Structures are given as structure tokens and as C-alpha cells.
Amino acid sequence: MSDRLAIVVPCYNEEEVLPISIPELLKVLEDLAGKQKIDRDSYLLFVNDGSRDRTWELLEEAHRKDARVCAVKLAKNCGHQSALIAGLMTVRENADMTVSIDADLQDDVSVIEDMVDAYHNGCEIVYGIRGSRKSDSFFKRTTAQGFYKFLAALGVKTVYNHADFRLMSSKALAELAQYHETNLYLRGLIPLLGLKTGEVFYERKERLAGESKYPFKKMLALAMNGITSFSVQPIRLVFQVGLFVLLICLCAAVYAFVSYLSGSVEHGWTSIILSIWFLGGVQLLAIGVIGEYIGKIYNEVKHRPLYHIETVLQSDTE
Ligand code: UDP
Ligand code: MG
Numbered sequence: 001m002s003d004r005l006a007i008v009v010p011c012y013n014e015e016e017v018l019p020i021s022i023p024e025l026l027k028v029l030e031d032l033a034g035k036q037k038i039d040r041d042s043y044l045l046f047v048n049d050g051s052r053d054r055t056w057e058l059l060e061e062a063h064r065k066d067a068r069v070c071a072v073k074l075a076k077n078c079g080h081q082s083a084l085i086a087g088l089m090t091v092r093e094n095a096d097m098t099v100s101i102d103a104d105l106q107d108d109v110s111v112i113e114d115m116v117d118a119y120h121n122g123c124e125i126v127y128g129i130r131g132s133r134k135s136d137s138f139f140k141r142t143t144a145q146g147f148y149k150f151l152a153a154l155g156v157k158t159v160y161n162h163a164d165f166r167l168m169s170s171k172a173l174a175e176l177a178q179y180h181e182t183n184l185y186l187r188g189l190i191p192l193l194g195l196k197t198g199e200v201f202y203e204r205k206e207r208l209a210g211e212s213k214y215p216f217k218k219m220l221a222l223a224m225n226g227i228t229s230f231s232v233q234p235i236r237l238v239f240q241v242g243l244f245v246l247l248i249c250l251c252a253a254v255y256a257f258v259s260y261l262s263g264s265v266e267h268g269w270t271s272i273i274l275s276i277w278f279l280g281g282v283q284l285l286a287i288g289v290i291g292e293y294i295g296k297i298y299n300e301v302k303h304r305p306l307y308h309i310e311t312v313l314q315s316d317t318e
Contacts, residue, residue, distance in 0.1 A: 003096035005032065005042040005116065010083035011059075012049040014103040016210035018058045021105045022069060028109050029068060037116050042095075043068045043315065046103070047087040050077030060313065067315040075308040079218070081184040081225075082306040084164060090312070092173045099167045104210065106135070107165040108202035115167040118198035124172040125190060126198040128165035135206045147223050156230040157191045159199075166190065182299045184306065185225045228296055235293060238286040245282055 007025055011018065025044050032038040048056045048071060059071040072090050074083060084100055091098055097119050101107050107128055115126040133141040148160050164186060168176070175193045191197075214222075227234065252275075259265055 002036055002039050003119070004039040004094070005029070006091040006095035006098045007042075007044045007112075008047065008084065008087035008091060008098050008100045009044065009103050010047045010049055010080055010087060010100075011051060011055050011103045012077060012080070012083070012213045013051045013053045013055060014210060014213075015051075015053040015055050015058055017104050017208050018046075018055065018062075020208050021103055022058075022062050024105060024109060025101075026066065026068060028112055032113060032116060035113075037113065037120070039096075041068075041315075043070050045087050045091050046071040047083045047090075048073045049079070049083035050074055063313045069313075070315060071313040072309055073311040073313075075310045078307045080164075080214070081186055081222070084186060085184060086307040086309065088168070088173055089177060090309075092170065092177065095170060097167055097169050098173065099165075101165050102163075104207040106205050106207055107163075108205065111200045111202045112167075114200040115198075118200065119167055119169060121198070122196055123167075123198035124169040124195035125193065126167040126200060127159050127162045129159065129199050129201050130161045130163075130204045131201045133161070133204060135204050143219070147226070151188075151226055151230075154227060154231040154233040156188060156226065158187055158226075159191060162187065169195075171195070180303065181229065182302070182304065182306065183225050183229045183296055185222065185229050188226055188230045224292070228292055232293070234289050238289050241282060242286065245279065 007028070009021070009025070014021075022044070029038070029042050029044070033040050033042060046059050046069070048059060056071075056073055059069065062069040063071060072086060074086060078086070088098060088100065097116070099112055099115060101109070101112075111128060115128070118126045133144070136144070145161075148158060151158050152160075168190075172190075172193055172195050175195065176189065179189055179192075181189070256265075
């Protein structure tokens, strides 16, 4: 008997894409079960992240037609990362392995088979890695790749060109469950688990239907989380900038003193105003950076739950 797979899919206003992606994912289960790579009672788990459209109705309907379509309804929109962890934690004890994938199936479902093979060869985590990003817009491609490089420069260990398309064994999920972070950035956490990992490569496709649910603001918030949850380099940078400004100030003092001795004191409204504003700006920036971290600590110590589950549609609840 082979192992049970659960495919976890976060969904936010995905009514346009679900009628295409549900059958495609069921077909993946069918194929893999046919090849005896996964158990026949493998299933899909959709996490409805507070959608305002017909996503939940579609999921209920799909569940009625096919018990392998399971779903969790979050009480409100909690964001992609929280929806994903909600799904993973829901299936944790009901699956031997999980694959997380976006509802729009931009990630290639055909490599799920390679992921499962890697799992059978002993990998606890298998990363889906984008060979290229031709289908992404120029803006998304350059900002995303620049961001990964920036994270690496800050010393954060992430997998280049990997998003949240990955396989995790139940053991890996049990380890992940020990992290109780409010500021969740899963891509940064998974490499910390240190378990045996594998990689599969694929070409990222266009969204099957509908529009991106990751507007620039959400992308920026995720990127900020990626930096501040894993690196204190920005605070160190503030310290370094402070030192640098102090050094410039010393040079200016020496220059002023020499000018005074030689009898040619510089008068100047512009230089005074500019330096006041410059230093004021640097200070505000520094406070901002430190404030960002304090805000993070504030949220972490409150330790509020990341999501609330309203309803669960599971095959064994019927
Ligand atoms: N998503 C979510 N909650 C949100 C935003 C997005 O669950 O608040 C889901 C969305 O339904 C999709 C996945 O996260 O399954 C990735 O979103 P999308 O494909 O729009 O992002 P992009 O590929 O454009 O980065
Ligand atoms: Mg997408």
C-alpha cells in the first residue's frame, strides 16, 4: 500500500479558475493512484481564504460530487501564507505527504509525480523550482528576482526561484508545527527544518483564469516579512549609517575649524538647512526601521491565532 497524498490549495476569489483546476488536480490524483505511487484515498484540500465571490459554493458543489474534494472555510481573509498554513495543519495528521500549490495552477502539476518519486526516495521536502519566469510580467520577474538576491545578501537562506509549490512529508509538517510565528514567511522557515530535501524544475505558466490576487501592496508586505522575520541586518545598517554620518560630521568640524583659523569662516543658510534636514531624515528613517522590528515583536508577543476555521468539508465527516 502506498502513501496518502493531500494537495493543499489556498483560494481567494478563485471562482473563475476552480472549475478548471479542480478536475485537473483530481486527474493528478487519479494518475498517481493508477501508477500506485499514492494511496487511492488521497485527496485535495482547498482553503477558502474569506473569498467574497462564489468560491465556497463551488467547493461545496465539488465536494458533493466527489468526496476527494475537501475544503476548509476560514472565517475571514487572512492572506496567502496564513491560508496555506491553515491547510497544512488541517491535513497534517491525515496524510503522509502534502503538496501545496496555488489555485491558478501556474505551477506545473505534471511535476507532482517527480515530487512523489523524490518522496519515495527518502526526501522529506521537495521544492518546485521555476526554470524561468517567462510567463511573469517584466515587473514581477525583476522585482521578485531582485528580492531573492537581496535576501541572500542579507544572509537569509532561501531557495532561489522557489515559491510555495512544494511537497512536505508528515514528518516535515510535524517539525514545521513547532514554529509559532505570527509574521509568517514559509519560504524562509522550511530551509530551517534541515531535513533531507529534493528539487524538481518546471516552467511557470500563465494564470489559467482570473486575475492575480497578489497586488503590489501584498507583495511588498510579504517581502518586508521575509526580510524582518529572518534578518536583523537592517538595524545593523542603521548603526553603520549613523557611524558614517558621524564621520562626515567630524570632517566638517575639522574643515570649519581650519577655515576659522585661516580667517575665512563660511556662512551659509543652505548648508545649515540641508544638513539639518539630512540628519533629520536619517534619524526618522532609523526610527522607522527600528519601529518596524518593534511592531513585529508586538505582534509576536500577542501570539494571536493566524486564522479561524468556520467550516470543514471532509470525506469522513459525512
Ligand atoms: N491567495 C489567498 N489569499 C490571499 C491572496 C491570495 O489564499 O489573500 C491565494 C490565491 O487564491 C492563489 C495563491 O494565493 O491560490 C497565489 O495567488 P496569485 O496566484 O494571485 O498570486 P501570483 O501568482 O500572482 O503571485
Ligand atoms: Mg498565481
